[in-house]
Structures are given as structure tokens and as C-alpha cells.
Amino acid sequence: MPAQVTFLLGRSGSGKTRRLHRCIKEALDKGRRVVVIVPEQFTFETERQLASELGGLMDIEVYSFSSLAEKTLEGSYLGFLSRQGRRMAVRKTITEQGSKLRIFARVKDRPGFSERLCELFTACKRYEVAPGDLLDGAEKAGEDSLLANKLTELALLYGETESYISGRYMDSEDMFAALIQNLPSSPIAGAEVVIDDFDLLTDQLYHLMAAMTKHAESMYISLRMDPKEGRDAKLFAPKRRAYARLYGAAQENGCDIRVIQLPDGNPKRQTDPALAHLESEVFAYPYKIYGGEAPSLRVAAATSVSAECEMGAEAVLRCAQRGMRYRDMAVIATGPAYELQLLRSMQRRGIPCFSDGARKLSAYGAPRLVLSALKCVNRGYNLNYIMDMLRTGLTGIEGGDIDLFENYALRCGIGGTGFKKPFDQEIPEKVRGFIISRIDNFHTAFVNAPTARDKAAALFAFMESMGLYDSINGLVGRLRAEGRHQLAEENAQVYRLMLTVLDQLHAIMGEGAVSARRFAAILEEGFDAYEISAIPATADQLLLGTLGRTMAKSPRAMFILGANEGSFPHYFNDDGMINDRELDHLASMGAKTWGRSAEKAEGELMDIYCALAAPKELLYISYTMSAGTDAALPAPLVDRIREIFPKVGLHTDLEPLPPVSPEGGVARLAKELRAYGDDLTPWEGLMPLYAWYAGKPEYRETLNGLEDALYYRCSPEPFGHELSLKLYGDSLFGSATRLERYNACPFDHFVTYGLRATERREFRERPLDEGVFCHSALDSFVKEALKRDIKALDGAQCDEIIDGIMPPLMAAHNNGVLLSSARNMALCARLIRKVKATARAIVQQVQSGGFVPEQTEVSFGMGGLPALTLELPTGERFYIGGRIDRIDGCTIAGQDYYRIIDYKTGSGDFSYTRLYYGLSLQLPLYAAAIGAVEKARRAAGMYYMKVDSPVISESADAAVDEEAVKEKVMESFRLSGLTLSDPVVVKATAGEGCPVISTGARTVIPEKQLDGLIGYALKKSTDTLTEIFEGRAAVSPAKLRSGADRCKTCANRSVCGFDEKLPGCKRRSLGTLSDKAFFERIGAAEENGDNGKEGGNGD
DSSP: OOOEEEEEEEOTTSSHHHHHHHHHHHHHHTTOOEEEEOOGGGHHHHHHHHHHHHSSOTTEEEEOHHHHHHHHHTTSSSOEEOHHHHHHHHHHHHHHHGGGOSTTTTTTTSTTHHHHHHHHHHHHHHTTOOHHHHHHHHHHTTTOHHHHHHHHHHHHHHHHHHHHHTTTOEEHHHHHHHHHHTGGGSTTTTSEEEEEOOSOOOHHHHHHHHHHTTTSSEEEEEEESOSSOOTTTTTTHHHHHHHHHHHHHHHHTTOEEEEEESOSSSOOSOOSHHHHHHHHHTTOSSOOOOOSOOTTEEEEEESSHHHHHHHHHHHHHHHHHTTOOGGGEEEEESSTHHHHHHHHHHHHTTOOEEEOOOEEGGGSHHHHHHHHHHHHHHHOOOHHHHHHHHTTSOSOOOHHHHHHHHHHHHHHTOOGGGGGSOOSSHHHHHHHHHHHHHHHHHHHHHHTOOBHHHHHHHHHHHHHHTTHHHHHHHHHHHHHHTTOHHHHHHHHTHHHHHHHHHHHHHHHHTTSBOOHHHHHHHHHHHHHHOEEOOOOSSSSOEEEEOTTTOOOSSOSEEEEEOOBTTBTTBOOOOOOSSOHHHHHHHHHTTOOOOOOHHHHHHHHHHHHHHHHHOOSSEEEEEEESEETTEEOOBOHHHHHHHHHOTTOOEEETTSOOOOSSHHHHHHHHHHHHHHHHTTOOOOTTHHHHHHHHHTOGGGHHHHHHHHHHHSOOOSOOOOOHHHHHHHHOSSOEEEHHHHHHHHHOHHHHIIIIISOOOOOOOSSOOHHHHHHHHHHHHHHHHHHHHHHOGGGOOHHHHHHHHHHHHHHHHHHGGGGGGGSSHHHHHHHHHHHHHHHHHHHHHHHHHHHSSOEEEEEEEEESSSSBOOEEEEOTTSOEEEEEEEEEEEEEEEETTEEEEEEEEEESSOOOOOHHHHHTTSOOHHHHHHHHHHTTOSSSEEEEEEEEEOOOOOOOOOTTSOOOHHHHHHHHHHHTOBEEEEEOOHHHHHHHHOSSSOOBOOSTTTEEOHHHHHHHHHHHHHHHHHHHHHHTTTOOOOOOEEESSSOOGGGGOTTHHHHOOOTTSTTOOOEEEOOOOHHHHHHHHHHHHHHOOOOOSOOOOO
């Protein structure tokens, strides 16, 4: 006998749910069984509400349409294929049929393609469009070959997927058809059925509801619509169409039909007149103006998303302080950018909140670990994949040990089979042994497993070997102990869902053979398809949701954030695989089609209406005025609301309301302090608010941080002598490079030598490493050349020596990086050319003059010669050490002389300016160190020698002059530095027939000036050390008029926060000095105590 069907028609808040609950109670009182069907997201809330109102759920069952189908068909079908499993099946089809695709060939392997296909096939099934219908549409498309080809390929993929699933499994759409067949044995048979609204009436759902009228005792169907076509009829048009179809079906089935139009004398939910007016007028054309005050309606605007979230959190707290429970409030955010910001803003204020959004299973640690292991199996052992596994935090390995493992692998350039070889450090080897042994075992079992079932078993064994179940349980326990209950409940579902994916994969692939890559692709699709959500962990929590997904039905207060143009409602782009124009074209030719993008827009408009009409006491709407660097506009709907309610003002964070929480007060204090700092009129409450925080010891650190942020000082205050000794260590030893680094930027020195921060070494060749390579090669060359009589060597013999030196040097240098790739080998060849050219130049310089190399790589203060000792004003002694590249010697008229040479792979020019400001102290300090032990010998000079492979350009009409070319080459190797102005020394140094040095007045100086220059370098070093041990660490990079910007290559640039656009960030501009000005200055320095501080005029 057909059911009695009652339609309850009413707008939002008209009492439909209340009326349905009354009908449920009447049915229970008569001893009847009741089945309630609601949208998926409302099942939990409906059960809770009914249990509260009726004192329990005896004889009441609450379902969604999907869960009703699962319950009815439980045990009566081969296997259920979830939505996620269906997506895996689609990926299987794409993999198998991909070679037949032409139109979709380029996108078939892109992320999201299988998901889009799944959505399309689901829409086809809901509108009862079969693969044959797509082929029929392709035939009718006629001359539109692109549409015909698309439909043909989609029919292929759709048909193959359905052919595989049919007879084996049943997906959620198939279940609706099966449910219709099994309704006589379903929970609705003979029961009072209550359907409290539904989202979209597809053909499939229409046929199900029509069939239900034949088997239920009675049916109550509520529809959110205005029974009378009014000024907002367009809003309710989709529901009106659904009502007409269902009414017709009930008539056709011979049902006794009743129609109840609400409200029917009962009060509406919105007792507040302003909210009631909003519900009836917001989508009406034309609308009516509300003339009164509307304290229950608030509109706010913020300068950024974070500021909007802060304002929203304060508004929630105001309601709570007035006695409203958090569970009676709901927040809706229109975009994903809000979720994290909202959670932070709420948590800072201690507001318990629950996000009813869902996260992909693939975003959690355990699935990431498994997928990374599969990448190792399929693509080779890669450090990134292994680190992805370790960084999940589920391996039981300490974070510090993981860092050491990563550093070791990066430094040594380990990859591929290199991970199978033992490491020579204990902790990295312990980590390697743990993770690689498990991947190895998994690799062996997995690649030897022929079928999907066997591969799934191998994967499960790997999961057990990693202890994933226990690790996840441990994580869940820690999260619960920390009070992070929602995250704990989400992670508690991970392992079970991973096993579900494996079950689904086995169900799809069966016992057939499958490749490792195909298995991994389908598994990844499954992990990406499943989503995890949780239910509220405590009774009183604020609900955070999105449009169409929130679990809140009728809160006392509703907060809508992100009401911007394009987000409220969203713009639905017509970007389907078959777009709206093509669907309309097919429909015009009589082909079967499915839903358009307009239906999505209609659905979201209804979601917005429900959100606006939901609250009983307060509606709060806000939007942001900026989206990143661009301006953002409020949604037209917000402008419309303000037009309907002209007395509703606009609150902004530019003129915020008084804070209601300490955290909100901090934000207000920061804003007002900034305004005060910008010389704006101070807010009258600024000083009392500041005094309140200043009187609370627990906010002292917050105030300090606020002041530091608002009145930015990138340089720390000097931390004093005592702390500097503790920081830099009791062993006061360093190099000239350390002093130069301080004078270039004190903060860089502080980070490097005080904090001891070091740049992570990777398996690559840095400019510094190139210098080490060239220095080592030239050291070995000179030693070998001296064994053979350096003055007799020719160019070929020089090359022969270099060729003999290079093989072991290349293999040993920087873990062999120069031999690791074609690119690095090309770099190595370039470095060898530099070394050969420089070696030839060294020999020619020696052969043309009187100086001969005596020692190379001469150490002082490092186990060789004594360190250079400096007495500091505070009484400490600082010892300077270093390594001199080369010392040459010469005896002239019974007097022994020496000269110091330092190789430079970069800029190698001597500069009085750089010496004066302490940026180039190396040569004079080397000379002072050697002079302290070489009492009998005189210093003849100190030089930089450039390591280079010069390219000499010639004019096209010039005859090739080999000697001229050689002279130009040697000119590029001319030593740059200072020479003692003794004629015999100059002659022995300059030599004959080869430009060894410059003999101009700027570089040839008397002994008194040379000694004065060295003495100045010692004094500058002492003054530098004095500043260091006073605890000075200013962010103050030196800036010369010429030269590279050192900040661009500084390893610590991310630490200092230096930005010349910020107040307090300024470079030290250093004037240029000539040789004359230099010696005048250092003479003045002796008299006036000038130690080379910046600010002098250059000349």
C-alpha cells in the first residue's frame, strides 16, 4: 500500500525541523518505528538533538541516504567500492587505456585528472547517463570534432571502469540502484520515514525517493522553500523544481498527499526582528529597507586575513563573556587561508574550537612514509625520499640524529647505492642502518611479489617492520596529553584507513599481475582520495566550518569570515571536461546530459542563505580589504546587506572595539604604539593599557617583544667584556680573517665565532673550495719544482708536474665532488687551466728575478712558527695564527731578504683603503709574524698573486707577436703589494724581461713606511679585538665605493634581518684613501689615537 506523503514547505527558520520532531514523537507514542534521513554532515547533530528532546533513540534510526544504502545492502553484495576505491579504479583504467588517448594524452598523468574523471563519471551515474549515451552524444556532435573526440575518449574510460567494476563490486552510486531493488528488506519498510531536506535532487535520488513511497508506512519530506512565489523566488527555484517532481511521483504512485505550508501560526526561529527581516529580504528583488537599529547584525572589515581572524576571535569572546556557550556559536570561513589563522587566534584566547573540515589522508605522516618508501623502491634511493620518511616523526629516531644523518649525506653527496655502504660516523650510521635495512627488505619482497595481493602483503609487512601502528598510537597519546584532542582523533583513524585503502586496492586489482609503479600510482590515488574528519571531543566547543559543510544548524550566533567578492559566493568557472556550452549543444540535439556549473552556483547560494538565516541572536559578517599585495572588495551581498540596514555601521581594525581579552589587548596595544610612533594623535586609552601590561610580570616578555618589533633595532646592545669571554671562549686564538670579518660586519663575526653557526656543507664546490683546491695544487707544484731546479723548468715541464699532481688531488678534494658529474668535471678542467697558467707564471717570475721560493704553506701559531701575540687593554693576550702560502728568499750583498706571497683566486689587489679599515690585514700580520722570528733577515715585500687563466684579446689586423702575448699574460700575474724601496731589492724583485711587480711610488715604499704600515695593522688588530671583547655585535656592514655587495653572499644574511629600508639599518660608508692619505692618517693615528674608524674623506 502506498505511503501517506506529507510535504512540509517553509523558509529557513519557519519551524520545519521542530514540526518534524513533533511528528516523530507522535509516531513513537503510537509504537511506530521511525527512520530519519538527513544530509551526511547533520547525522551526529540530529542524533544528539533527538536524544536530548526525546530522552533517547529507542525505535529511531538516523541515516544519510548513503548510510541507509550501506545498511540495507550489508552482506548482500560482492564488495563495496568506496568513493576513494572508485578513484583508484579510475586510475587503473587510465594506466591501462592511456595509450589510446589523444585528446587527454597530455593530462592523463597530471595530479587531479583521475579525480576530475571520477567527478564526471559520478555525475553521469547520478543523472543516469551510461557510456553508450556518451557515444551517442559523440555521434550527434556532428562537425564539432573536438567534442566528439572528447566524448569518445571519456566513453572509453567510463565504459572500461564500469566494465571492470560491474559484477565484482558496487560503488556508492550503484548502491542507490541496488537500494531501490532491496527497499522491501530495508529499514524504511513499514516505517515512518522522515526526510529533513536534501541537497540536490538528481535523477538517481528522485527515483529512489519515488520508490520509497511504495514501501514506507508514511513519509514526511521537508523542503526549504517559500510556498508562495515571492520576490526571492529565484533563490528557491531548484527546490521548487524538486518539489514538483516528487509531488508528481507521489501522485503517480497513488499516495495520499498532504502539504503543510510553514509557518502556520507558530513563531519563526528568528525572533529578532532585524534577523527576521534579513532572512526575508536579503535575496528579494526589490528589497525593503529596515529603518530601525540592528544590534544583532554586525559588519566588519579588516586590513588583512590575520587581522580579520583576530577581530572574529574577539567577537566570539565577547559573546562568551555575555553568557553564550561556545557550542551555541558557529564560525564559517569562505576559504582555506582562514583555517590555520582562525585556529591560532582562537587558541591564543583559550577558546575551545573544533574544525569540521576534512584533511586528505595523504597529508598525514604514515601515508607519506609509505609513499616515500615506494618511491625509493621504484625510483632509487634518494636522500629526499629517505628524509621524507624520517621527517614524519614515526620512525622512533630522534630529530637531532636525523639532522646529523642528513648533514653527513649532503656533505658526502651520498645517493643511490651509496646508502647501502656503511657511514664512518656513529650516529649517521645508526640511522642509515635502521632505515635502509627496512627499505632493502621491503624492496626485495615488493619487486618479487607478482600480484597486487602479494604486493599489498609486502607493504603491510613493511608497515609492521617500521612499527607504524605503535608509533601512531604513541603520537595519539601525546596529542591527547597536550590537549590537542581533534588532531589526536584524526590521527587515530589513519592506520585503519590505510588498511582500508590496501583492502580496496586488493579488491580492484585482484590476483592479477601488477607492476610496482602501477601499484604505487593507484595506492597514492587512494591515499589522496580518502579524507579524515572527527567529531567534537567535548560538549562545549566552537564549531569552525565552511559553507555547505558546517554541522551548525541553528546557532545563537553565526560568524562569517571572508565575505569577499569571488568568495561569497565563489565564482564557479565553467572548466569541466565537457563545458556548459557543449552540454547545452548536446541537449539541444536530444542527447542525455548531466548537471551544469549553474547548479553548483545555485547550491552555494542556498548554502549562503542557510548561513545568513541560521542564527537566532547575532549575525557577524566580515571581509578583508587586502589579498596579499592586492586590494580586495567586499562581496556584493555585503553591500546589499548594508543597503538594507543603513543604520548598521562598519567596524574595522583601523578603529577597533575595546579588547575583551589580554591577547586582543596586545594586538590593540601594538596598533596604537605604531600609530603613536608615526606621530599620530595617541589613543586616550594607550597609556592605561600599556600600564596594565607593564604591571603584569607574565607579560614582560611580550611587551619587550612588542617594543622590539615596533621600534626595530637590528643591532643588539653590547653585551660586555665578561659575557664576551664566556661566549668566545677562554682560549683567545684566531686568524687575520676573523679580524677582517669583524671589521666587515660585527654581527657576522658574532654569529660565526660567538654563536658558532656554520653553513651546512653540501656536496658541491663553493668558491671557497675552489680556492682551497688551487692553493693545494700550487703548494704541491712549488715543492716538486724545487726538487727539480725551478730555474731550469720550461712550460711543458710545469704542465707535466701539474698533470702528475692532479689525479690524487682531484679524488681527495671535497669528497671527490670534482669527479662526480660532467658539470663538475668541466669546472675541474677550468681550475686545472688556472693552476697550470699560474704555475708557469711562478716559474717565469722566479727565473727573471733573484728571489727563489723557500717554504710553502708556512704555519704560525698552528704547530709551526710561534703565534703573533697581541696585548689587549683588558690584560688578556690574543694569539693570531695563520698559514702563509709562500715565502721566497734572496741574498743581496751579504744581506738576506724574504718576501711573502699569498695566492688569491678572487680579487687579488692590494688596497690601502681596505688595510686602513681593517678589511685586509692578512699580509701585514703575516709579515709581523715572520719578522718576529726572522731577526737577521729583512722584509723585502708582501704581495698577493692572482690565480687565473687569463684570456688575451688581440685586434684583428695585428700580427701575432708571441712575445707580446706572453708579456700580456705575465702582466695579468703581476704581484700586487708593497716592495721595499731599496734599489737592489727592487731589481731582484722586479727581475728582467718579465713584469713581476709594479715599480711605481705607490707600491715601492721606504722601510720606515713599511714598518709603520705593519705597526698600524697590529694596532688596528688590537683595537678590533678590544671592540670584540667589549661585546660589540652591531649589524653594520661596511660599504666601499667600489667592490661587491658582501651582504648578497653572506651566509648569515637570513639571521641579521638587515634591510636598508628599515629605520636603524644603515651601512658604514667607507671613504677611499690614496697611499699618501693612508700614511698621513696612520701618522695622525699615532698622535691622535685614530684607529681607522669609518667616516674619513676619501681622496
